[in-house]
Amino acid sequence: xxxxxxxxxxxxxxxxxxPKGKVAAYGQIAxxxxxxxxxxxxxxxxxxxxxxxxxxxxxxxxxxxxxxxxDAVGRSAQRRLLHKEGIKIDRTGKIDLGRYQWRPRRLxxxx
DNA sequence: CGATTGACTTCTC
DNA sequence: CGAGAAGCCAATC
Numbered sequence: 001x002x003x004x005x006x007x008x009x010x011x012x013x014x015x016x017x018x019p020k021g022k023v024a025a026y027g028q029i030a031x032x033x034x035x036x037x038x039x040x041x042x043x044x045x046x047x048x049x050x051x052x053x054x055x056x057x058x059x060x061x062x063x064x065x066x067x068x069x070x071d072a073v074g075r076s077a078q079r080r081l082l083h084k085e086g087i088k089i090d091r092t093g094k095i096d097l098g099r100y101q102w103r104p105r106r107l108x109x110x111x
Numbered sequence: 112c113g114a115t116t117g118a119c120t121t122c123t124c
Numbered sequence: 125c126g127a128g129a130a131g132c133c134a135a136t137c
Contacts, residue, residue: 025119025120026118026119026120027119027120030119030133035133037119037120037131037132037133038119038132038133038134039118039119039120039132039133040116040117040118040119040120040132040133040134041132041133041134041135042118042119043117043118043119044117044118044133044134044135046118047117047118048135057118060118061118062118062119062120063119063120063121064120067118068118068119069118070117070118071118074118075118078118
């Protein structure tokens with residue numbers, strides 16, 4: 001069964017291109033995929049297809065730079081994966097977005 | 112077909 | 125900074 005709509009396709013492509021050591025926000029992915037209000041759809045995609053498509057689900061956090069997962073086990077797993085990629089998380093559980101947030105394409109020339 | 116439900120976001124207080 | 129409410133969207137019931 002193939003990918004149904006364009007939005008989903010874009011999301012998958014974006015998600016797969018998040019480089020190691022960087023993170024993105026749900027709403028951010030949704031926006032680049034064409035639906036600025038589709039953060040929850042991104043969640044659904046991750047939930048449903050992360051395993052099947054080998055998506056870097058752990059590189060997606062909420063807008064604040066915090067792990068959005070509710071499940072305690074999943075949260076620690078994500079924390080571990082991120083840490084393994086060199087992403088630092090402060091003791092309040094927050095990621096420094098200014099430093100780690102992914103920016104698609106060439107908008108990140110200077111920095 | 113209306114109600115419920117999220118790994119969301121933004122605004123108020 | 126924390127808690128609540130409201131907005132948003134698609135899958136599921």
